[in-house]
Amino acid sequence: MENTAARALRLSAVAWFIALVAGLWAFGIYIVGLYGVGAATGNWARWNAVLPEGHGYTPGDTAGNLALGVHLLLAVFVTFLGAMQLVPKLRAAAPAFHRWNGRVFIAVAFAIAASGLFIAFTRGAVAGTYMAIGNTLNAVLLMGCAGLALRFAVQRRFAVHRRWALRAFVLMLGVFFYRLGMMLWFALNRGPVGHTRAFDGPFDIFLAFAHVLLPLAILELYLLASDRGGPLARFAMAGGMALVTLATTAGGLFAILGLWLPRL
Numbered sequence: 001m002e003n004t005a006a007r008a009l010r011l012s013a014v015a016w017f018i019a020l021v022a023g024l025w026a027f028g029i030y031i032v033g034l035y036g037v038g039a040a041t042g043n044w045a046r047w048n049a050v051l052p053e054g055h056g057y058t059p060g061d062t063a064g065n066l067a068l069g070v071h072l073l074l075a076v077f078v079t080f081l082g083a084m085q086l087v088p089k090l091r092a093a094a095p096a097f098h099r100w101n102g103r104v105f106i107a108v109a110f111a112i113a114a115s116g117l118f119i120a121f122t123r124g125a126v127a128g129t130y131m132a133i134g135n136t137l138n139a140v141l142l143m144g145c146a147g148l149a150l151r152f153a154v155q156r157r158f159a160v161h162r163r164w165a166l167r168a169f170v171l172m173l174g175v176f177f178y179r180l181g182m183m184l185w186f187a188l189n190r191g192p193v194g195h196t197r198a199f200d201g202p203f204d205i206f207l208a209f210a211h212v213l214l215p216l217a218i219l220e221l222y223l224l225a226s227d228r229g230g231p232l233a234r235f236a237m238a239g240g241m242a243l244v245t246l247a248t249t250a251g252g253l254f255a256i257l258g259l260w261l262p263r264l
Contacts, residue, residue: 005234009226012241019245020173021083023252027176028079030260035072050263055119055126064123071115074108078172082108086169102153102165109146109168113139127208128199134208135174141212142171163223170215178211179259180251187254218244 038046038057047068048056057065084090085105091098117139120132145168152161185203186192194203218240225237 001231005231005238006226008238009222009229009234009241012238012245013222016241016245016248017083017086019248019252023180023248023255024079024083024173024176026252026256026260027179028076030264031072031076031079033264036076039069052126055123064119067115067118067122071112071119074112074115075175077104077108078112079176081105082169082172085165105165105168106146106150109142109172112172113142113146128204130205130208131178131199134212137209138171138174138212141216142168142174145171166219166223167216170219171212173215174212177215178207179255180248181207181211181214183254183258184247184251187250187258 034046034049038044044057050056056068081101082105085098085102116135120135124132126132145164149161149164149168152158152164182195185207186195194201194206196204199208222237222241225233229237
């Protein structure tokens with residue numbers, strides 16, 4: 001029974017990872033299709049198709065535009081290459097790639113957090129004050145987890161390194177989880193229940209922090225069940241991961257159909 005529980009937990013994590021990567025790649029294609037094409041063709045109006053005035057491309061604001069461009073470029077790296085760090089077979093077959101990709105991953109973690117903070121503090125909150133606080137928390141936690149992942153990798157304490165790298169990866173996806181959570185909630189409630197235009201409704205406040213802390217909490221529960229849990233705990237966590245997989249799949253589909261495809 002113990003082996004069966006461990007296998008169920010492992011398979012549930014694989015299923016979630018597949019659903020996550022599918023949604024991430026769709027998100028990455030959207031970023032390239034909207035912002036990348038806009039930058040490549042000089043059609044900067046595409047940057048302002050979604051972002052409100054003062055938060056997209058702003059003539060004369062070289063530093064702000066550069067920070068936004070770097071932030072978007074790094075988001076593309078996270079969606080397409082960041083997830084490869086978590087594939088055990090790829091790590092075993094190409095250890096050199098894993099090491100170099102990992103170094104880039106750590107650098108990107110700090111750069112994406114720093115550029116996000118710069119944008120937030122120089123251009124103001126895009127989705128309200130609560131979201132700005134949540135994103136600041138996300139950036140601080142991300143830099144802390146990335147720094148610890150690097151520290152333990154240098155010390156060759158790879159088991160501990162893996163856990164901090166997983167935390168950093170989850171935190172790097174905060175914006176992605178925010179969109180999935182919002183679209184899933186709207187679909188389930190057939191409308192923006194608890195949401196206001198100022199992003200200060202009950203659901204807005206919840207999601208401002210939940211998009212950072214909830215995925216991190218799920219990861220911690222998974223690690224705890226994997227490391228110390230008995231068969232019942234592992235079966236329970238596997239069931240929980242199955243629900244998370246369904247939520248990730250549904251949220252991704254709703255985001256593709258309701259957010260990303262209509263804007264390309």
